[in-house]
Amino acid sequence: MKSFASMEGLKYAAVLAAALTLGACAKNPTDMAAVDGRGGAGVGVGAAGSATPGSQQDFVVNVGDRVFFDSDSSELSATAQATLDKQATWLNRYGTYAFTVEGHADERGTREYNFALGARRAEAAKNYLVARGVASSRIKTISYGKERPVAVCDDISCWSQNRRAVTILKGGQS
Amino acid sequence: MPFAPSRRAAAAMFGGLALAPLFGRVSSAERYLDVHGGGNFTPVNIAIVPFAGDSGPAMTTIVVNNFKRSVFINPVDAGAAGAAINPDAAPDMAAFRALNAQYVVAGRSGRGPDGRMKTEFRLWDVAAGTQAAGQQYVTDPNNSRRVAHIVSDAIFTKVTGEKGFFDTRVAFVDETGPRENRRKRLAIMDQDGANLRYLTRGDDLVVTPRFSPNAQELTYMSFGAEDPRVFLLNIDNGQREVVGNFPGMTFSPRFSPDGQRVVMSLEQNGVANLYSMDLRSRTTTRLTDSSAIDTSPSYAPDGARICFESDRGGTQQIYVMGASGGGATRISFGDGRYSTPVWSPKGDYIAFTRQAGGKFGIGVMKPDGSGERILADGFHNEGPTWAPNGLYLMFFREASGGSKLFMTDVFGRAEFPVPTPGSASDPSWSPLLG
Numbered sequence: 281m282k283s284f285a286s287m288e289g290l291k292y293a294a295v296l297a298a299a300l301t302l303g304a305c306a307k308n309p310t311d312m313a314a315v316d317g318r319g320g321a322g323v324g325v326g327a328a329g330s331a332t333p334g335s336q337q338d339f340v341v342n343v344g345d346r347v348f349f350d351s352d353s354s355e356l357s358a359t360a361q362a363t364l365d366k367q368a369t370w371l372n373r374y375g376t377y378a379f380t381v382e383g384h385a386d387e388r389g390t391r392e393y394n395f396a397l398g399a400r401r402a403e404a405a406k407n408y409l410v411a412r413g414v415a416s417s418r419i420k421t422i423s424y425g426k427e428r429p430v431a432v433c434d435d436i437s438c439w440s441q442n443r444r445a446v447t448i449l450k451g452g453q454s
Numbered sequence: 455m456p457f458a459p460s461r462r463a464a465a466a467m468f469g470g471l472a473l474a475p476l477f478g479r480v481s482s483a484e485r486y487l488d489v490h491g492g493g494n495f496t497p498v499n500i501a502i503v504p505f506a507g508d509s510g511p512a513m514t515t516i517v518v519n520n521f522k523r524s525v526f527i528n529p530v531d532a533g534a535a536g537a538a539i540n541p542d543a544a545p546d547m548a549a550f551r552a553l554n555a556q557y558v559v560a561g562r563s564g565r566g567p568d569g570r571m572k573t574e575f576r577l578w579d580v581a582a583g584t585q586a587a588g589q590q591y592v593t594d595p596n597n598s599r600r601v602a603h604i605v606s607d608a609i610f611t612k613v614t615g616e617k618g619f620f621d622t623r624v625a626f627v628d629e630t631g632p633r634e635n636r637r638k639r640l641a642i643m644d645q646d647g648a649n650l651r652y653l654t655r656g657d658d659l660v661v662t663p664r665f666s667p668n669a670q671e672l673t674y675m676s677f678g679a680e681d682p683r684v685f686l687l688n689i690d691n692g693q694r695e696v697v698g699n700f701p702g703m704t705f706s707p708r709f710s711p712d713g714q715r716v717v718m719s720l721e722q723n724g725v726a727n728l729y730s731m732d733l734r735s736r737t738t739t740r741l742t743d744s745s746a747i748d749t750s751p752s753y754a755p756d757g758a759r760i761c762f763e764s765d766r767g768g769t770q771q772i773y774v775m776g777a778s779g780g781g782a783t784r785i786s787f788g789d790g791r792y793s794t795p796v797w798s799p800k801g802d803y804i805a806f807t808r809q810a811g812g813k814f815g816i817g818v819m820k821p822d823g824s825g826e827r828i829l830a831d832g833f834h835n836e837g838p839t840w841a842p843n844g845l846y847l848m849f850f851r852e853a854s855g856g857s858k859l860f861m862t863d864v865f866g867r868a869e870f871p872v873p874t875p876g877s878a879s880d881p882s883w884s885p886l887l888g
Contacts, residue, residue, distance in 0.1 A: 352769075354724070387852070390793040390807050390814075390836055391661060391880070392706040393763065393770055395675075395682070396719065396726040396747040399703060403724030422681065423703060423721070427659055432633040434833075434854055 334374045336449050343370045346446040347405060351439070352389065354400040356408055364405060367447055368412030375418075381405045382446045383423040384430075386439035391425060398423030405445040470604070473574055473588030489526055489614050489845060493865030497528040498613050500577075501555035503536035503545070507564030509571060509598055516602035517559070517609075519646060520620045523870045525863040526845070527613060530555050541576065550580045557586065559609060563601070571595040575605050577612055587612040599648055604888060619841040620645060623884040624848065625663040625672055628652065629857060629877035640674060642689065645883070647873030653687060662837075662880050663687075666709045669884045673697065673707040673716050684718050686733075698731045698738055706749045710777075711757045717741070719749040728762060728779075741779035752796045752804075753777065754821070761785075761795040761804050761821070772806060774821060785823030794837055797821070799885075800844030803864065807836045807849075816849045818864060829866030839883045848872060850879040 331338040339345060344367070347360035356364065371377065383402030385394035402421035410416045431438035487498050500521065505513045521529040532539075535549035541560045550558050561575030574590040589608055591601050600621060607618025622645045631637040638660050640653040654660055659677040666673070672687045684697040684704040697707065700720050707718040710730070717730040728741040728748050742748045746766035753760055754777075761774045767784065770791040775782035786792035790810025797804050803818040808828065815831035816838050834852040841847070841861075848861045856877030862869040872881070 387834075388809075390750075390770075390809075392719070392749045393747060393765075393793055395703065395705045396721055396724075396749055399721045399726070400724040400747070424659075424677075427636065427638075427661070429634050 339367075339370055339374075339447075339449060343367055345448070346444045348440060349401055349443040349445070351386070351443065352397065353443075354397070354404045356404055360405075361408065364408045365412065368409050368414050371409065371414045371418070372412075375415075378418045378420070378450045380420045380422055380448045380450065381409075382428075382448060383421065384428060384442055384444050384446070385426045386442040387426045387429060388439055389426060394425035395423050398425045401443070401445045405447070409447075470589040470591040470608075473576060473590050487526060487614055489616055493867055495526070497526055498557065499528050499530045499553070499555045500557040500559060500609070500613065501530045501532040501536065501550050501553055501580075503532040503539045503541075503558060503560040505560075505573075505575070506541055506562035509563040509565070509573070509595075510561075512598065513561070513563040513573060513602050513605070516599060516646070517606050520603065520606040521609075523646075523861065524610065525865075525868045527610065532558070536560070541574070544583070544585075545578060547578070547580050547583050550578075555580055557609075557613060561605070563598070565595060566592075569595070571598055571601070573598075573601045573605065575609070577609055599644065600887070603644070603646075607886070607888075616845060617843040617886065619843050619846060619883075619886070621887050622842060623665075623669065623887065624859070624872065625653075625665060625882045625884070626850075626859060626874065626878045627661055627663065627880040628875065629879060630656075640672065640687070641874075641878075643874070645872075650875060653689065653692070662706065664708050664882045665884045667711055667713040667885055669887055671709075672882070673709060673718075675705045675707065684716065686716070697733075698729075698736070700729070700738075704729075706751065708752050710753050711755050717751040717753065717760060719747075719751070728760070730777075739778065741775070741777075742782070750794045750796075754797045755799050755801045759797075759821075761797055763793045763795060770809075772804065772819075772823075785819065785821065786826075787823060788826055796838055796840060798840050798844040799842050802844065805838035805840060805847055807838065816847060816862070818847075827866065829862050829864070830860070830869060835860075837880055839881050841883050842885045848881045848883050850881060852879075 331341050344363045347363050381402045383398035385397045406419050406421050429442040431441040502518055518529045521527045530553055539545050539560050541562045545558050558578040563573040566572050570592050572592050576588040577586045579586040603620035606620040610618040623642055624645055625642045628639045628641040629636050637656045639656045640660050640663050643650040661675050663672040663674040676685050682703045684707040685694050687694045697716050702720050702722040704718050704720050707716050715730045715732055719726045720729050725745050726747045726749050728751050729738050731738045744766050746764050748764045751760050751762040758777055759774055760777050763770050764773055770793045771784050772786040772792045772795045773782040773784050790808050792806050792808055794807040795804045804821055805818050808815045808817055813831050814834040815828045816835045817828040819826040835849055838847045838849045845864050846861055850857045850859055857879040859872035859878045859881050860869055861872055
């Protein structure tokens with residue numbers, strides 16, 4: 281049943297990802313808040329209350345799997361730190377998950393620099409989690425530079441969503 | 455020999471035989487163009503008489519299309535003046551003087567009784583009334599396009615005194631699929647877009663291919679099951695291998711001018727430094743030791759220095775250092791951020807991408823940072839690569855419809871789209887194949 285739950289979680293994550301893409305160019309501030317995780321629990325897509333505690337769905341919806349950065353910056357904003365605090369609490373509670381922090385950059389930079397910038401962002405998020413007690417042995421980082429945007433319009437409403445570090449849980453709970 | 459013949463074989467096949475001048479000495483007239491005299495030159499008019507023979511029309515088309523993108527040479531339709539020209543006889547210079555042509559090209563191309571293709575051309579200096587150049591090439595008919603490029607290069611060299619750039623290939627990244635999940639494949643084609651071939655299948659994300667100095671290999675970055683890494687790919691046989699065993703992401707590779715080394719960035723803990731690896735001994739050398747992002751290294755043609763970009767001073771700027779590392783000197787001081795430096799094969803310029811005022815432009819500056827000029831500017835231009843003669847640059851331009859390749863001359867006089875089957879990025883211009 282646990283593997284079923286994790287599959288559900290993956291499916292849910294896919295739906296959420298699709299919703300993020302569709303909402304990519306939304307300028308409505310309320311939509312933006314939901315998209316970038318500032319909305320907090322219950323504001324995400326669908327009924328958050330249905331997420332099984334400790335599931336990937338729970339992590340994505342109730343914790344928030346991503347933080348955002350200013351242009352050409354890897355500094356963690358107060359909002360980003362709040363999200364990572366919640367991530368750390370959750371990850372420390374569900375200590376069996378290994379995970380990858382993916383660093384990304386927007387398209388308003390050169391390709392090679394952006395690989396390094398994405399790595400810098402992933403590292404910033406990782407270091408924050410480690411400082412909050414998450415074992416570094418559980419954390420892998422990877423940078424996709426500007427190769428994998430989630431929002432694809434050519435203005436700041438999209439670029440700001442693409443400058444991100446995303447915590448991806450590996451597999452299900454063992 | 456469909457692809458990337460060995461250089462020796464190519465030399466034997468394409469070296470050509472000088473055609474004896476029909477009469478008297480070869481022209482020693484002064485050249486009509488100084489390609490280093492700045493951007494205010496007047497292109498040289500060359501009247502192209504349609505090549506005779508069964509392969510003549512195809513040959514003529516390729517040569518004319520080449521010169522149309524050459525900026526320094528303006529191909530002129532020979533029209534009536536070329537109607538009844540015997541390629542073995544001196545043309546009537548008065549008719550071409552009336553066309554304002556400084557040179558005339560005439561020739562023939564066709565299959566001989568032995569099935570081999572024979573191509574010959576003569577270049578005539580209209581003012582002097584003499585033959586300026588003449589060559590004959592005998593090849594397998596499958597190589598007809600290469601012969602057309604070699605003929606174009608021979609003419610270009612005679613007229614400008616510079617090496618040509620037509621007998622070259624371009625490696626690039628072919629892009630398909632939605633922007634948030636692009637499928638990227640390495641592809642290679644002739645500089646005019648012909649003979650396209652895909653080198654990877656698109657399963658792995660690949661970026662930034664760069665030619666080896668012998669044009670037989672590419673080094674590039676690929677994502678796979680493990681960390682993203684720098685790879686080598688043999689263009690002929692498709693064999694690929696990881697470059698080095700580094701404890702982190704390697705990216706931004708480029709060959710040394712002697713082909714013995716690959717220089718690249720290694721990212722560890724959010725910091726990127728430059729390393730080079732000797733491809734024979736497999737030894738690696740650390741070149742920079744910063745807590746910043748050092749990337750996009752490129753060797754000077756003599757191999758003694760490396761230019762690269764670093765944000766060690768706060769924003770991306772271009773630096774130059776010795777090839778074994780050590781102190782680096784910042785050379786970019788204009789407005790904005792400077793990145794992706796590439797040293798010209800002639801050594802006289804460093805090309806770059808500049809981000810300023812919300813625009814991404816392509817420009818060149820001298821290796822000491824002086825003489826900066828922007829050749830192309832707009833929403834997003836990126837990633838210059840030099841033609842082997844150092845007179846042209848190719849780059850990619852992003853728009854909402856996808857990326858495309860463009861080329862311009864070193865003065866930014868003219869710009870031409872480079873034909874690709876679809877969206878394309880990260881071009882690398884090969885050395886001359888001959």
